[in-house]
Every structure is written in C-alpha cells, then in structure tokens.
Amino acid sequence: MSKGPTFFLFANPYKPDTVATSAVLARLLFKRGARILMDAWLHERVQVGEPCGLDQLPQTTTAVVSLGGDGTLLRTISHAAARGIPVLGIHMGHVGFLLEVTPDDLEHTVKRLMTGDYRIEERMMLCCRVNDDEDMLVMNDVALTRGQSPSSIEVKAYADGETIFFSRGDGLLVATPTGTTGYALSAGGPVVYPLMSCLVLVSICSHILTQRPIVMPEDKNVLLTAHAHPEQPCQIIMDGQVVLNRTGEVRVQIRKADVKARFIRFSEQQFLTRLRQKQAEWNEI
Numbered sequence: 001m002s003k004g005p006t007f008f009l010f011a012n013p014y015k016p017d018t019v020a021t022s023a024v025l026a027r028l029l030f031k032r033g034a035r036i037l038m039d040a041w042l043h044e045r046v047q048v049g050e051p052c053g054l055d056q057l058p059q060t061t062t063a064v065v066s067l068g069g070d071g072t073l074l075r076t077i078s079h080a081a082a083r084g085i086p087v088l089g090i091h092m093g094h095v096g097f098l099l100e101v102t103p104d105d106l107e108h109t110v111k112r113l114m115t116g117d118y119r120i121e122e123r124m125m126l127c128c129r130v131n132d133d134e135d136m137l138v139m140n141d142v143a144l145t146r147g148q149s150p151s152s153i154e155v156k157a158y159a160d161g162e163t164i165f166f167s168r169g170d171g172l173l174v175a176t177p178t179g180t181t182g183y184a185l186s187a188g189g190p191v192v193y194p195l196m197s198c199l200v201l202v203s204i205c206s207h208i209l210t211q212r213p214i215v216m217p218e219d220k221n222v223l224l225t226a227h228a229h230p231e232q233p234c235q236i237i238m239d240g241q242v243v244l245n246r247t248g249e250v251r252v253q254i255r256k257a258d259v260k261a262r263f264i265r266f267s268e269q270q271f272l273t274r275l276r277q278k279q280a281e282w283n284e285i
Contacts, residue, residue, distance in 0.1 A: 004033035005062035005114065008085075010054060010076050011042055012068030015092045019045050021103045022067055025090075028110040037061070054079050061085050063113065063264060067103075070096040070182075074239045077125075077261050078137035086120050086262040088113070097181050097194075097274055100265060112266055121265045124176050124197045124218065125257040130236050130244055139261055140179030140239045144224045144252050145171030145204065147235030147245060157201060158223040159216060170205040171234075174222055174254050178261075181275065183240065189213040194271060197256070224252040 007029055011018040019042065026036045026048035036049025037058075043051040057064070057079055064080045064087045066073040073089045073096070080087050089099035090109070101109050112118055126138040146153035155172040157164040175184040177192035180200055185191060189202035190213060197218040203211050216222075228234040233245040236252055 004035060006035040006037065006058065006060060007113070008052065008054070008057055008061050008064045009036065009038040009042065009049075010064060010066045010072065011038075012072040012092070013041065015068045015072070017103070018067045018092050021090070021092065021106070022046055023048065024103075025065065025067070025106050025110065028106055029113070032110060032114050034062075034114065057083055057085065059083050063088055065090060065113075068092055070098045071240065073098050074139055075241055077139045077239075081125060081137055081139075081257075081259050081261050084259070084262065086264045088264040097271070097278070098178070098263070100263070109266075113264075118264045118266050121195075121263045122260040123178050123194060123263065125259060125261050126174070126176055126199075127255050127257040128236075128238060129253045130246065131249075131251055133244075136238060136242065137257055137259065138238045139176065140182050141173050141175035141184055142252065142254055143171055143173035143183060143204065143235075143237045144226055144250070145173075145235050145237060147233055149229070149232035149234070151229075151232065152207065153226055153228070153234055155224055155226045158225075159220040164201060164214060164216075164222075165203075165211060166208075167203040167211065168207045169203060171203075172224060173202050173204060174224070175200045175202065179239075181278070184213075190215065191275065199254075199256075218256045220255075222254040224250075224254070226250045 011022045023046045037052040040051040064076050067090045091099035128142045155167045177196045178194045180192045184202045187202045187204045199216045202213045228247045230247045233247045236244040
C-alpha cells in the first residue's frame with residue numbers, strides 16, 4: 001500500500017469522457033506514489049487503485065476529486081465535509097460554479113495536488129433534521145415542496161420561534177449563499193456572494209404575490225412546518241440529491257452546520273465572471 005497521499009476519485013457515469021479522464025488521472029497520481037480509491041463500478045472500469053464506497057472514506061484521505069458537474073460534486077460534499085476532507089472539482093462540460101479545473105492539463109493538476117500547492121476555500125453548510133430523523137449536511141439548499149401532489153402546500157416558516165411568513169404554493173426553500181445560484185435563483189431569489197454566511201428563504205411559486213425572499217443572519221435557527229395528506233406526501237429535497245417523502249405533520253429544522261465545505265483552489269475564484277458566463281449560456285438556450 002502506498003505511503004503517499006490518498007485521493008478518492010468520484011465520477012459521473014453519465015457524463016461523456018469521465019471514465020477515460022478518471023483513468024488518466026488515476027494513473028498519473030498512482031505513478032507519483034499516491035494511493036487511489038474509487039467507487040467499485042469505476043474501479044472495475046479503470047483497474048487502478050482500490051474499490052471504496054464514498055460513505056467509507058478514510059479520515060486520512062488527502063482529497064476527493066470529483067469529475068463531472070456541480071451535481072456530481074454535491075454528492076461528495078456531505079461525506080467529505082463531515083471528515084474535514086477538501087474536494088477538487090474537475091468540470092466535464094458546462095461551466096460550473098463549484099468546479100475548479102478542466103481535464104485539459106491533468107499533469108499540472110496532479111503535480112499541484114501531490115505537492116500541496118493549493119489553498120483551501122471554506123463555505124457555509126446547513127444542518128437539516130426532518131422530524132426525528134438524523135441530522136444531514138447540506139451544501140446548497142433544503143426545499144419543502146408539494147412533491148407529486150396536485151394541490152398546493154401550506155408551509156409556515158419560523159426563525160428562533162418568530163414567524164417569518166406563511167407560504168402557499170409549490171413550497172419553500174432555505175439556501176446557503178452557495179445555493180443561491182441554483183434552485184433559489186430559479187424560484188426568484190437573489191444571488192448572494194458565496195463567501196458570505198447567511199440564510200436565504202424563498203417561496204416557490206407562491207400564491208401570495210407580495211411575498212419576497214428574505215436574507216437572514218447565519219445564526220438563526222429556521223423551522224419549516226407543513227401538514228401532508230396521507231395519500232399525497234410532501235417532499236423534502238436536499239441539494240437535489242436526497243428526496244424524502246413524508247405525510248402527516250412535518251417539521252424541518254435547519255441551522256448553520258458546525259462544519260464547512262472545503263474546496264481546493266489553484267487560483268483566485270472569479271465568481272462574478274463565472275456568473276456572467278453562466279447567464280450568457282442560459283440566454284442561448
């Protein structure tokens with residue numbers, strides 16, 4: 001077993017060229033003495049390193065390398081953040097807000113990873129608990145929605161016991177600054193600079209036309225409540241990755257997490273430039 005740094009490679013199997021790029025990256029890292037871990041399906045295709053589940057990440061892992069888009073990277077964040085492991089995003093396609101490098105110069109990327117020639121950027125995360133379930137870490141947003149029900153959902157939102165507002169429509173979401181360029185933006189919320197620390201509440205297709213998004217301090221404890229018919233469960237969606245169906249009385253508690261997401265950065269992030277590029281891309285659709 002290698003005594004060098006340990007890297008976990010996580011790829012999107014539905015993105016073109018991710019397997020081939022993962023193979024090249026794995027071989028370059030392995031050649032420099034790194035220990036390589038990856039999901040069993042990817043290991044079977046690449047035949048480098050060792051198979052390992054994302055939920056079995058060793059605490060000593062140097063970094064997680066995600067190959068795909070922002071959605072692929074989001075699937076790694078909660079596991080990595082809980083262990084204090086930084087994540088590097090390699091984007092395989094469109095410009096991503098969370099991604100750092102392209103696969104064009106993997107040798108340079110490997111050299112910097114192996115020598116630790118990078119800085120760590122930390123971002124706020126959320127801790128979410130649904131009813132009496134276990135706490136879950138969330139990078140972007142938590143949405144309480146009507147799910148597949150044809151009827152609107154009534155959601156009440158509180159902050160430290162104080163009523164924020166009552167929403168009737170498709171639901172309500174709570175986002176981090178990082179998450180404001182995702183679901184919250186589509187729902188009419190503001191874009192918040194990602195290095196800030198705050199909570200953003202946005203109603204989704206609200207019937208109350210005067211209801212506007214609210215930005216609150218990071219230390220507020222938010223509670224969302226709703227009641228779902230036994231035959232029409234509501235949905236709690238976290239980062240677009242985890243979907244929970246619930247009926248009856250539903251309580252979603254959201255607060256700032258005690259841990260932060262850690263991203264590997266090789267250069268200063270040009271968030272405003274990426275935002276402008278993304279807006280131009282959206283305009284072409």
